[in-house]
Structures are given as C-alpha cells and as structure tokens.
Amino acid sequence: MDDASRKGILIMGNSGEPKGLDPHIVSGVLESNIIRSLFEGLVEAHPSKDGIAMPGVAEKWYPVDPARPDEWIFELRKDAQWSDGEPLTAEDFLFSFRRLLTPALASDYSFMLYYIKDAEFYHKSQRSYLLFRKDANFTEDWWSTFKNVDFGPNEKAEENSFNFIGLDKLTLTNLENLLENPSLFLWPKNLSPEIRRSLIMKNLNFEKGDRGQLKKDELKDLWKLIELGATAPDMHTLRVKLNSPIPFLPEITKHYTWYPVPKHIVLKHGTIGERFTSWTKPENLVGNGAFILKSWRFNDHIEVSRNQHYWDKSNVGLNGIRFLPIGNLYTEDRMYFDGQMHVTYSIASELIEYSRKKYPEHVRSELYLGTYFIRTNVSNKPFTDPRVRLAFSYSLNQKSLIDNVLKGGQKPASGLVPPFGNYPASDTVTFDPELARKLLAEAGYPGGKGLPDIEFLTTDKESSKVTAEALQAMWKEHLGATIKIKQMEWTSYITAMFAKDYDLAAGGWIGDYMDPLTFLDMWMKGVGNNRTGWHNEEFEDILGMAAQTGEAAKRYELLAQAEALFLGERPILPVYWYTRNYLLHPDVKGWNPLLLDNHPYKFLRLQPGANNRKD
C-alpha cells in the first residue's frame, strides 16, 4: 500500500464483484462506486458539501422559469470528449435517455427518468393511453372509466390469460383473436361494448401499420407516439421538460442512471435495446469520467487509470484506483490492518471498538442518508389500530439499542427523514414507555393482555437476530407483549414482505438523492415499496401540493407536514438513522463526510505520511 500511495493509486474495498459496468443495467452501490470513476454526469458531486452541484459535462444549468422549475437547460461544455477522443454531445444524452427507457433493455432503474415528460408512458409501453390521448373524444373523465382495465401486466390474473399479459402488451395475433372473441379479456362491467371494441381496434390498427422487420409476436415500438421532454436545441444544449417542478433536479442528475453512454460505441456492439453486448468489456469500454478502465480480473480486482481525454484532467489528483471485491468484512479489516488498502467498504461491528482504541485516526463513523425502521402490516390485527402502532413505537428504547447492541454510532431516529440541509427534521418519535402502555390499554390490550400472536420478520444475519432480540425484550418489558422472531434467508424475507405475509418486519431505506421526497413518496397508495397496506388521502394531497410548488421553502414546509401526518399514524416504527463505519488511511486527502457517501474521486489526493499503521 505504501508503494501504491507513492504511485498515487488508491486501493478501495468494494464489497463484491460488480454485475457489470453498464450504467443502464446495474443498480447497486458497489457498481456505482466504479461507474462514478469511469463516467460523469451533467453535474458532479461537491467533495465536501452535500446537495451542491459542481460542473460536470454541463458548464451551466438553470431552470427556464426560476419560479416554476419544471423545465431546465443544461449548457454542455464544448470540449467534452469520450475517452476515445470522440466529441460528447447532447445527442449522446438523448440516446442514453432513450436507451434506459427502452423496455427490451429491462433496466430496473428506469424510473429515475420518470420525472421527464412522457418517459414513463414509453418505458411502461402504455400503448392504449398514448393512442387515445390525441383522440378528440378523449377526456380525463372518459379515461377514468377505464381505471379497472388491465392495461399493463396483472400478475394476479390467471397465468398467460390476456389480463395477465395486459391489453397494452397484446401482440397482433392476440388482438386479432380478441376482436373475434372479446370475452378473451375480462372487461370491467361498466365498459360498453362500443368502448371495448374501440380500444381493441385502436391497438390493432396501430400494430397492423408499417411493421418493417418485426416478427409476428413482437410489439411495435411506441417512440413515435410520445414527445419525450428531453430535446437538444443544438449540439451543446440539453433541454429537459419535466412533469412537475423539481427544484432539486441537478441532485437527481448526479445519479448514474442520468449519465451519458457513448452512442457510437454502444451501437457498434449491438442495438439500443440489447442488454448483453460487449460494449462494456474491458477492451471496448469507452467512458467520459476522470478515469478509464485499465484492468479487470474477475473477482480479484478492477483498476482504473487517468483518462487523457477528460476535460478537467489537470485537476485529477490520483493516478488510478484499484477496487477490491472483498465480501468478507473480517478479511477486509485484516487486509486493511496488514497495510493492503487505503479505504475499507465497511467495518465489522465487533471490530469498531477495538479499532477506535488502537487506530483512532483511521476509524470513520459518519451519518448516512438512510433510516432503519420496522414496518407494521396495517391489514393484520392488532396493527389495524394506530394506537397499537404508536404504543409499539413509544416502547422502543432507541438509545439503549444503539449504545448496547449496535455500537456503531447510529443516531436515534426521531422521525422518518434523516436530518440534512434546511429540512426541518421531525422530533415526534421518542421513547415514552408510560405513554406506550396507556395507548395499548386504550386500544383494548392493557398490559399486553389479549394481543394476538405477533411475528417479527427479519433476515437470517446474526446481527439481525441480535437486534430483533433486543427489540423483543423491549416490547416485553414495556408493553407486556410477547413477540415471536421469524428469521428468513434474504430473498425469502423480501418475498414475504412484498406478499404482506408478516405482522412486523425489519426494514430500512437509503435515499436515492438529497431530498426528503425520496423517503416520503414511497408511502403512497400502490407504490411497490410501501408494503404496509397503509395509505392516506390527505397525505397524498399534501405531497401532490408539494409537487406543484416551485418554491423551495414552501415545498419543505409541505413535505414536513406530510411527514408529521405520516408519523401521527405511524405505519412504520422508525428506530435509528444509519451511519457508515469504515476505515480510512490518513494518507488519503480530500475525503470528507458525505451523506450519500459518493465521494467524487477527482478531488482526492494521496500523500504518503509518516504516521503509518504498525511498522
């Protein structure tokens, strides 16, 4: 490592082998760590301040109307280049957006572009809607009578039935059959035969039109039916029209789903909707970040080195970065103490205290934009009653859990949204066993008597078990409630939670971008990440108002109001705000605590110092 320090090569633990290096395919933190070195978005993260944007491919960016920021201009730098020397233009961004939204690519992070006008319709292939919205007879009222039609896939319908596939996904052959026999599709009763026929005809006529090379069972592309909000008035200007005002759009564009991919290289190795092509193979990969891929040994390391075509290359402080896919926390810590790396991905909780004593200047413990909470299943007794949920929440001694069990410097969660920036953090969630007992008694379970069997679902990790046992003891002590712990292997646990097959379930959420909304909009009705069965019209109305507010302060006020309402009902019990604990060598300069933990590599420096570890 000392040798690496002198050579200016940063060695980082990265927890595992990446699924790939295509920014449009991957969806994990460890992939993001590598991709951020190879690609650069419109704006770049600030090395020490959260929520501040630095110039990236864009030199300047601004909303067209500052009072209502629902349309943005990004002025791209004219000297922007790909690592093979080709110019990088607004066209590359348009291509990238379209690629991420192409249904056949099957990217699972496409929703990050849904803010752009018409993006969602295209990605979800909402054929019927797109065909009808230009129809003169079309009105919102008329459209709302269709509400119960299965336009998209309905997984609850009989397998391989037309409802299961969804009206919008029926092929030409399917539609012809449907025209002959409309009962192949289960229509809502209030839909007249004329409307049904009109729906089939419009879809059929569209699929019948100029099909080019398409096979019989393939669907036509809907690109020509939409007007994507992203356009390029000229080579170096990108204009993005959104569905609603988003004052924090630059923050969202820091996410790798918004990064450009090289059109000329992607198309050289395949089509726009092809997932498994060789453009990300080490010998083919072309990026626009501060570094380029140097070597990749599967499951051993990935190394990147300086990109000579990077616009800001004179300010890049490192000569390279080496990412190690170390999955075993203890091995990683031992390697760090053996002098094999500069930064670890994490630190084993048992080793935190030891490391703090022995190497105090190496241990980092920083607040992370994430909340650990417990979901309640509000459709299952006793959690149908908000008083029971509140009682279970007020009986959690968060501080004791952190100090005696977790020991990682976590912060007791007094609300759902972790504290950051100017957002007024909530202080509603507290430890108040007396109030908890009172609420439980009011709900009809004095001293825990009469409570039905309650299961607490958690994962099979040892640390999950220890946490669950601590919580179990608190509920027993303060409420007299007896809870059973049910541990499940990871994928089974996720599956059970999606199926709402639980009473209480451990969970958490890491913010995707620096805005409270990333923690709040998931609790709306029908959002897949909700999984509690809870929804509330007033809550959604407030979020709707916030979405239409361009003014930042007013918007935060509304979001705080929504959070307060949510916590009053408490479908989830916030426990603590995450911290990131890891080891960082003092040789590394320019590495500052960041809430999203996305450290922009180009600002880092290595300065071999005298205060090295053991020898």
Add this chain to the structure above:
Amino acid sequence: MLRFLIGRVLQGFLVLFALYTITFFLAKAMPGEPFTSEKNISAETKANIRKLYGLDKPIWEQYIVYPKNIITEGSFGISTSKGRPVIDIIAQSFPNSLMLGLCALGFAIGIGVPIGILSAVRKNSWIDWSCMAVAMIGICIPSFTIGPLLQIYVAAHIPGLKVAGWGNWEDILLPAFTLGLVSAAYLARLTRGGILEVLSQDFVRTAHAKGVSPTQVILKHTLRGGLLPAVAYLGPAFAALISGSFIVETIFQVPGMGQHFVNAATTRDEFLLLGLSLFFGLLIVVMNLLADLLTGLLDPRMRQSGGTD
C-alpha cells in the same frame, strides 16, 4: 475393460441428468425470483426481465430448453446475478480453484500419508497417539477457525506473506494449507488403517520370515495395498478440493468457484446454479472413474472383478 468404461460413462450421463432434474426443480421451488430486490420493480419491468431470460415460458419448456441449449449451442445460460455467461464465470474461476485444489492436495498427501505410515509402523506408541490426536484435531477444527488464526498469527508477522489476496505464488500457501488440512487428517487415518490391515496378512509375515528388511517390507509389500482406502477417498476429495470452497475463498479473498455456489443459491441465480451443479457433478463422475481405474492398477483383484462386471 471397454464394456466397463462404456457402462460407467452411460451411468455418468444418467447421474448428471438426474442431478439436473433435481437442481432445476429445487431452484424453481425456492421462494422469490432472480431479480427480487429490496427496491420494488414495476410489473412492466419484471415482465421485461422475465422475457429477457426466458423465464416467462412454461416451466416444462424451460426444463427442456436448458439442456437443449447446452447440447446445441454449448451455452449454460447467462447468470442473472453477474450479468455474464455462466460458462465465462466457470472458465475464469475454475483455474484458480484448480490451482488452489492441487496445492491443497499436495499438502494433504505430503502431510497425511507420511504421518499415516509412521503411525502404522509405530503402532500404539506415543508417536502413533500424538499423530492420531493431531489428525483428529485437524478433522474437527473447521477452516473458518484455522483460516483467521493463520492470518492473524502467521501472515501478519511474516514479511512478504499477505493476509489475503491472490496474485503472487506465495498467496496460495495459506489458503491451500487451510483447505488441505482436513483432507490431510483423513488421509493420515485412512493410510494408517489400510497399512495396519495389510501388515496383519500372511504374505507380510512370510516376507519378514524370509528376512526382508522392515523398510523393504513397508515400501515394497505393504504400501501398495495399504494405500487403497486412501486412493478411494482421494477421487471425490480431489473433486471437492478443486471445485473450490466458499469459506476458504471468502476468508483469503481467492477468486475461485466455491463462492459462486452459495451466491447463486442466495440470489436465485438458477442458470449459474445449474451450470455449477452440472460442472461439479461432471467432476465427481470423472474423478470417481479415475479413482476406480487407479484402484484397478494398484489391486489386481479389483482389476479382474472390474473386467467381468
């Protein structure tokens, strides 16, 4: 001999097909899907991914398509968790596992067989007892204890020896030792037992009576027969050693094949799971066959019965 070989090869295919069937249906029976993740994926996206991997087809069709693709295209599918062809993953990780396994086997034989012989020759002496006690400990202590102990007390104190990692030749020493230790212990016990059995036979007494030196008796007359149990064990043990070990690989950060077994199961990566199972099955079948052939060479009795089987 030829009939024996053909019979065994056909048997091997049957075993592999049974293995495929069981693995396929077990994988399908696990709750969740390859792309189950903490963050919700829309129904449209799920449908797209299923289509991409052919998981939208009826289950019996999937059951037939996989072996068909292996035979017609030589394709073992694309790993859903690693996003690359299963065959690439095996090709990249197996050489490392093979290398580690061979070294581990070297340790196992180099340590196990001499200790076994020594114990047998000095039966019921303190040498025998201490050797067998050490062998018993070797069998009982799991590699997740030995590995970290070696890292902390050996690697961290010897300059040039890394705690974990893979790149230089010396990086192989500690993981190979850890991996080979259990096999060495088994081998020691099996060798001791095998040699003791042979030593009690009439022809050995005859050799002693003829005045052959004790060393000659062991090397020339006893060793060949005495190693039979050890050889029979070595076939499958070798297959297990070279197909990698999840524990040793994660402790020593070895880019081998063993970790993929566990990760494929936990991530519901059924193509990777099937590919690895078939590959591992093939290794076992081949190694068993080789072990049987080797036994035939060492033991004339087995050769005959094998030939007329």
